[in-house]
Amino acid sequence: MNSIPDNDSFILRLSCKDSIGLVSEVAxxxxxxxxxxxxxxNFGDPATGLFFYRVKFIPESNAFSRSNFSSEFEPVAKKWGMDWELRDAKVKPNVVILVSKGDHCLNDLLYRHRTGALNINISAIISNHLTCGWLAERHDVPYYHVPVNKDNKPQAEERMLDVIEDVKADLVVLARYMQVLSDDMCRKLEGRCINIHHSFLPSFKGAKPYHQAFDRGVKLVGATAHYVTPDLDEGPIISQAVEPADHRLTAEDMAALGRDTEARVLARAVKLHTEGRIFSNQNKTVVFG
Known part of the structure; x- marks a missing residue:
């Protein structure tokens, strides 16, 4: 096949009511x-009756036109009642990262961005502290210090939303940002804001969760990446991982293991989202790895 380069590929994403013949007609x-x-x-969910399809393709001809594709595909989409979109795979989504003092997730995302492991543009870093400013400077990323307290939270969130809008962010990543977003901000960022947090059995909330886990003799250290919603830490789950822990680990060992797991899970969630591999399935997600 005399094709154009692989980096000029496109991604078709669609969802609709499940039915016989969908895959064959699109193919x-x-x-x-x-x-x-x-x-x-593709996946047809018998519980919800919905069908999800992601297909990546390369046009054989340089004459391929997204507008022509859209006009020709629209009757197919209308026939099946599809929600659909066509993405240019070579276009890098703009990402804004929110962080507080802990820099392990931020550092990992910056490294993966620099090495090309994540096909994204990190357009800005926003923090309520100055701690991570040196990392932003090293990677030549604009750094916005937006302090937050109980008295200025609405103004601080308005400032953050201004930055997000100014850089045309496709995705906002909470890389251990230790402030709870307001319901209003969560709604404005719906479907394009990812958070990472520790996950244990049982779950430990509040300060020093790894020390709480150590005191209870936890045998698994884990992390969960999910979409942000007004329901705190209850948004649709994207990616999770656990690592074994035993009696030999100190609280500091558990915290170190947790940091590694958090960074890895968050990076995977960002990659899945920016490659268009995640579909909303009511209050859950369909994720094509």
């Missing part, structure tokens, strides 16, 4: 237009 549509499928994943 035939792509084939008839000489659009070479390089990756495909």
């Amino acid at each position: 035939r549509f792509l084939s008839d237009r000489r659009l070479f499928i390089t990756e495909s994943a």
Whole structure:
């Protein structure tokens, strides 16, 4: 096949009511237009009756036009009642990172961004502390210090939203940002804001969760990445991981293990989101790895 380069590929995402013939019709549509499928994943959920499909393709001809594709695909989408979008895979989403004092997740995201492991633009870093400013400077990323307290929280969030809007952020990442976002801000960022937090059995809230876990003799250290909603830490889950812990670990050992797990899980969630691999399925997610 005389194709254009792989980095000029496109991603078609769609969801609709599940039905026989969906996959074959979409595949035939792509084939008839000489659009070479390089990756495909689909799932029909019997519990919700919904169908989810993600397909990545490369046009055989340089004459491919997104506008022509959209106008020709629209009757198909209308026939099946699809919610759909077409993404240019080479376009890097703009990401804003919120952080407090802990820099392990921020540092990991910056490294993966610098090495190309994450196909994103980190457009800004916002923090309620000055602690991580040196990291932003080292990576040449604009750093916004926005202090937050009980008296200025509405103004601080308005300032953060201004930055997010100014850089046209596609995604906001809470990389251990230790302030609870207001319900209003959560709603404004719905579907494009990811948070990371520790997850234990049982769950420990408040200060020093790893020390609480140590005191209870926890045998698993874990982390959960999820979308942010007004329901604190109860948004749709994207990615999780656990690591074994035993009696030999100190509280500091557990905290170190937790930091590694948090960084890894958050990076995976950002990658999944920015590659268009996550679909909302009522209060859950469908994730094509």
